[in-house]
Amino acid sequence: MKLLLISNSFGVNLQIYARDIAKLNGLDLDIYTLFIGGCPLRSHDANIKENKKDYELFNNGASTGRFVSINEALLMDNWDYVSLQQASHVSGIVDSYYPYFNNVYTYVREKCPKAKIMWHQTWAYSGKNPYKYGEVKQWLPSFNFKNDIEMKKGIDECLSKIQKEYKIDLIVNSGDVVFEGMKVFDDLYDSEGFHLNELGCYLIGTNLVKLLLNKKISNILVPKELDKKMCEKAVDFVNNLR
Numbered sequence: 378m379k380l381l382l383i384s385n386s387f388g389v390n391l392q393i394y395a396r397d398i399a400k401l402n403g404l405d406l407d408i409y410t411l412f413i414g415g416c417p418l419r420s421h422d423a424n425i426k427e428n429k430k431d432y433e434l435f436n437n438g439a440s441t442g443r444f445v446s447i448n449e450a451l452l453m454d455n456w457d458y459v460s461l462q463q464a465s466h467v468s469g470i471v472d473s474y475y476p477y478f479n480n481v482y483t484y485v486r487e488k489c490p491k492a493k494i495m496w497h498q499t500w501a502y503s504g505k506n507p508y509k510y511g512e513v514k515q516w517l518p519s520f521n522f523k524n525d526i527e528m529k530k531g532i533d534e535c536l537s538k539i540q541k542e543y544k545i546d547l548i549v550n551s552g553d554v555v556f557e558g559m560k561v562f563d564d565l566y567d568s569e570g571f572h573l574n575e576l577g578c579y580l581i582g583t584n585l586v587k588l589l590l591n592k593k594i595s596n597i598l599v600p601k602e603l604d605k606k607m608c609e610k611a612v613d614f615v616n617n618l619r
Contacts, residue, residue: 378399378404378405378406378407378457378458378589379407379409379454379455379456379457379458380406380407380408380409380456380457380458380459380460380495381408381409381410381411381450381451381453381454381456381458381459381460381492382408382409382410382411382459382460382462382497383411383421383447383450383459383460383461383462383481383485384410384411384412384416384460384462384497385412385413385414385415385416385462385464386412386414386415386572387462387465387497387499387500387551387572388410388411388412388435388460388462388497389410389412389435389438390572390573390577390578390581391408391410391497391549391551391578391581391582391585392408392410392435392437392438392582393438393578393579393582394438394578394579394582394583394598394600395408395437395582395585395586396408396437396438397598397600398582398583398586398594398598399586399589399590401596401597401598402586402590402594402595402596403590404586404589404590406586406589407436407437408436408437409434409435409436409450409453409454410434410435410436411432411433411434411435411445411447411450412432412433412434412435412440413431413432413433415464415465415466416464417463417464417466417467417473417477418461418463418464418473418474418477418478418481419473419477421447421461421477421481422476422477422480422481424446424447425446425447425448425480425481425484428446428448429446430444430445430446430449431444431446432444432445432446432447432450434450447484448488451485451488451489452488455491455492456489456492457492457493458492458493458494458495458546458547459485459489459492459493459494459495460494460495460496460497460549461478461481461482461485461494461495461496461497462496462497462498462499463478463499463535464499465499465500465502465571466513466517466520467517467519467520468499468528468531468532468535469501469522469527469528469529469530469531469532469534469535470519470520470531470535471534471535471538472519473519474535474538474539478539478543479543482494482543493546493547494543494544494545494546494547495545495546495547495548495549496536496539496540496545496547496548496549497549497551498532498536498548498549498550498551498552498553499532499551499552500529500532500551500552500554500555500556500573501522501525501526501528501529501532501552501555501556502525502528502566502570502571503525503559503564503566503570503571504524504525504526504559505564505566505570506566506569506570507523507524508570509569509570509571510522510523510524510528525556525559529552529556532552533552536548547588547589549581549584549585549588550584551581551584551585553618554580554581554584554615554618555573555577555580555581557618558577558580558614561610561614562576562580562610562611562614564576565577565580575600575602575603576603576607576611579598579600579603579608579611580611580614580615583611583612583615584615584618587615587616593616594612594615594616597609597612
């Protein structure tokens with residue numbers, strides 16, 4: 378199965394462990410991510426129109442060293458899924474999706490008519506590091522969220538709206554996994570409370586594979602960064618998350 382993520386660093390977090398988890402569970406998965414740090418739908422739209430080769434191409438969590446355009450990447454392979462997402466800092470702001478989501482979505486449908494469209498639901502920033510919310514507000518006045526609960530609510534509202542308006546074949550609910558996971562695990566974020574730590578990446582990677590397989594994960598990957606008991610707990614959590 379071949380996936381292309383039109384994304385940013387949050388997409389890189391998603392793919393770090395996914396291929397190995399998939400392989401262990403009988404799925405041949407190959408993930409490519411188009412990476413520009415903090416890239417929102419608005420910039421993806423502009424980059425399509427200008428055919429900019431500004432995206433660093435990642436494959437299964439590692440940079441290939443290549444820079445490509447969205448058009449080039451879409452034509453690079455016969456993709457099973459093409460994933461779209463919004464940048465985290467505007468992920469809960471409805472106005473930031475329009476008209477950019479429509480433009481990118483339509484372009485992907487035209488270029489890859491046989492591919493399914495995936496939406497990657499990103500996560501709110503850590504509730505344990507609230508300074509992040511004040512920091513974003515300083516340079517983005519429309520960011521009015523004060524904590525992870527408010528930001529998660531905004532993300533959910535945006536997702537609900539685009540789901541009603543567009544045919545999205547698969548929702549990868551990483552935001553739900555992280556939000557609920559923080560009630561169970563000590564911490565899933567890096568030191569800045571923005572990206573995920575190894576366990577957070579493991580959780581969302583496990584969830585992605587579960588969704589692609591459409592069944593619970595039975596074989597547990599134990600990477601060197603995590604111990605076996607934690608991996609077993611993580612897989613059990615994902616398997617039982619609705």
